[in-house]
Amino acid sequence: QKEVEQNSGPLSVPEGAIASLNCTYSDRGSQSFFWYRQYSGKSPELIMSIYSNGDKEDGRFTAQLNKASQYVSLLIRDSQPSDSATYLCAVNMYSGGGADGLTFGKGTHLIIQP
Amino acid sequence: KAGVTQTPRYLIKTRGQQVTLSCSPISGHRSVSWYQQTPGQGLQFLFEYFSETQRNKGNFPGRFSGRQFSNSRSEMNVSTLELGDSALYLCASSAVLTGDSYNEQFFGPGTRLTVL
Numbered sequence: 001q002k003e004v005e006q007n008s009g010p011l012s013v014p015e016g017a018i019a020s021l022n023c024t025y026s027d028r029g030s031q032s033f034f035w036y037r038q039y040s041g042k043s044p045e046l047i048m049s050i051y052s053n054g055d056k057e058d059g060r061f062t063a064q065l066n067k068a069s070q071y072v073s074l075l076i077r078d079s080q081p082s083d084s085a086t087y088l089c090a091v092n093m094y095s096g097g098g099a100d101g102l103t104f105g106k107g108t109h110l111i112i113q114p
Numbered sequence: 115k116a117g118v119t120q121t122p123r124y125l126i127k128t129r130g131q132q133v134t135l136s137c138s139p140i141s142g143h144r145s146v147s148w149y150q151q152t153p154g155q156g157l158q159f160l161f162e163y164f165s166e167t168q169r170n171k172g173n174f175p176g177r178f179s180g181r182q183f184s185n186s187r188s189e190m191n192v193s194t195l196e197l198g199d200s201a202l203y204l205c206a207s208s209a210v211l212t213g214d215s216y217n218e219q220f221f222g223p224g225t226r227l228t229v230l
Contacts, residue, residue: 102147102219
């Protein structure tokens with residue numbers, strides 16, 4: 001049974017600071033890891049994908065993956081009020097072709113305080 | 115490039131009825147996945163289609179079914195609706211790529227289903 005765990009929050013961060021979101025997963029065979037942002041009443045929006053151990057940076061976002069510890073994180077630098085949303089960690093396991101079902105965490109509610 | 119589209123956006127049904135939801139993937143994407151999102155259970159995988167074939171299925175009863183057409187458009191059907199089927203149903207499309215874009219799934223706006 002694949003499980004993805006996230007702290008539900010809310011996580012409150014002052015504007016301009018670094019927001020750190022964490023996620024652990026149970027399936028050691030997992031190979032693809034994603035962070036989605038979901039605003040209230042909207043659908044999830046893909047913001048980062050990571051496949052290899054280490055860091056991956058895209059603008060203000062950095063994803064970090066540690067497969068040995070089964071841990072993936074998302075850092076948001078220079079946090080803005082518009083970053084206030086629920087952040088969903090998603091994991092899937094390669095089974096030989098294409099997009100398999102993603103297993104999602106319940107999400108972390110992030111609040112950026114002006 | 116146009117995003118994933120889903121129709122209808124909102125739907126109200128009564129218990130025992132059936133419903134069909136439609137999804138058009140991003141142009142060129144051949145994989146379509148369906149998810150159910152509820153406040154209690156979060157986002158849960160229903161099934162995934164690629165080249166008109168169901169490749170993966172989540173842990174949902176047989177009342178939930180789907181299909182994919184040759185143009186990659188997909189439909190999902192829920193028969194004998196129950197109150198607990200009230201949820202946001204999301205479709206996601208994916209291009210089967212390798213490397214840094216592998217398995218990235220892009221969601222449509224969803225269909226909000228209310229069962230009375």
